[in-house]
Amino acid sequence: xxxxxxxxxxxxxxxxxxxxxxxxxxxxxxxxxxxxxxxxxxxxxxxxxxxxxxxxxxxxxxxxxxxxxxxxxxxxxxxxxxxxxxxxxxxxxxxxxxxxxxxxxxxxxxxxxxxxxxxxx
Numbered sequence: 001x002x003x004x005x006x007x008x009x010x011x012x013x014x015x016x017x018x019x020x021x022x023x024x025x026x027x028x029x030x031x032x033x034x035x036x037x038x039x040x041x042x043x044x045x046x047x048x049x050x051x052x053x054x055x056x057x058x059x060x061x062x063x064x065x066x067x068x069x070x071x072x073x074x075x076x077x078x079x080x081x082x083x084x085x086x087x088x089x090x091x092x093x094x095x096x097x098x099x100x101x102x103x104x105x106x107x108x109x110x111x112x113x114x115x116x117x118x119x120x121x
Contacts, residue, residue, distance in 0.1 A: 025068065026099035028117065032063045032077075035107040042080045045104065048073035048094055057106075069094050077104055077111060087111075095119065 034057040044053035048071040054063045075091030089111045100117040
């Protein structure tokens with residue numbers, strides 16, 4: 001092997017960093033929090049183009065999920081309480097490419113939406 005081969009090989013990590021430095025995908029780190037004194041079930045968060053959820057969320061338990069917004073539209077939270085009543089709560093609007101964090105807190109008698117989002121440039 002020649003010294004020029006080793007010289008080129010040493011430059012590969014720098015070239016890889018330059019190529020990947022501009023690669024960034026916009027995601028939202030979501031947390032659904034149950035702050036009630038009872039479990040909730042069939043928890044689903046609908047967002048533009050998809051949804052996610054969990055079967056059960058115990059009292060004071062958090063559920064974390066990371067998603068990418070494709071399209072634009074409103075969020076919607078659906079869950080079932082211990083009396084088997086389904087709750088359907090409209091949330092804020094999301095636009096494609098937004099990124100950041102979103103916390104949805106379910107408490108007695110209310111749902112609080114706390115988005116910390118930025119539009120990707």
